[in-house]
Amino acid sequence: MEQLQHWIEILEENGCRITSPRRVIIEILLNSPRALEPTEIYDLGREMNPGIGLVTVYRTLEKLEELGLIQRIHQEDGCHMVMPAVEGHQHYLVCTACGKTTVFRGDDLGALFSRVETNTGYQVNDHWLQLFGTCPDCKNDHKNG
């Protein structure tokens, strides 16, 4: 749990107090193999600390995102999930069967952006790329069944 200590230090460095709900929420985020929705974090959190409130989950996630410790993952319908952030530029690869989420890097979209800028006259400032697929475990599950 050094990762947990690291997050706590960053919170302290930023003038935040270390509270029981925050510990619980951070632990949940760090131990989850997949991205979670706020209500999922809430449900898991209540198992550890029944007094915890959904509003505190939202507020803690807001703070953690502000500090760059977590990132949002977008879904078709609109509800967001969150997961620990990874340093630097990267994108998500989400398993559509079980939700397990992985990051990848090394996308080189520079050539595409240049082409698009030339063709459209727009200046491209940002991009948003997310991949969907089947993780190794779910591929096997499907084979066996």
Next chain:
Amino acid sequence: MEQLQHWIEILEENGCRITSPRRVIIEILLNSPRALEPTEIYDLGREMNPGIGLVTVYRTLEKLEELGLIQRIHQEDGCHMVMPAVEGHQHYLVCTACGKTTVFRGDDLGALFSRVETNTGYQVNDHWLQLFGTCPDCKNDHKNG
């Protein structure tokens, strides 16, 4: 307005009735230079036909999406916008200043997908790419002021 006729034909071919609200909503979609949120379509629709309801906007959009005539554009916060769909595989380029949205094609992400599949063991089935930038008009506005 041949585009409008085309959409109406497709609705008819699929057993849908052609109603006044539907005409209004389709006209708004086809005449907008940018993607619209459901409430924006609702407000514009009321100017033409004050009796129209927001629920009908949602239902009509659902139907149009089902028929592949419109597509959703995702936003950071979660609320969706819609705009007429373009044939074939393409992605959106959204102006962050005025909202004007354009499509582009010719992304060749095959090499990236292969690399990701090798590195992660996932099978990549789908992808989601959206670019953000500044449109030509807004670039000029910024220069002048």
Next chain:
DNA sequence: CTTCTAAATGAAAATGATTATCATTATCAT
């Protein structure tokens, strides 16, 4: 042109996610 029926509509309420309020609690610097 009427008649008929299922599709479509709109008002109102329900739902689900997120945010705001505010009195109470608890962290942590002193």
Next chain:
DNA sequence: ATGATAATGATAATCATTTTCATTTAGAAG
């Protein structure tokens, strides 16, 4: 140990979207 105030949690508010249901209407049939 004490106090200032950050954080919490119960509650209510807000916002987008969906459901319900009684009423209207498009368009097929006669």
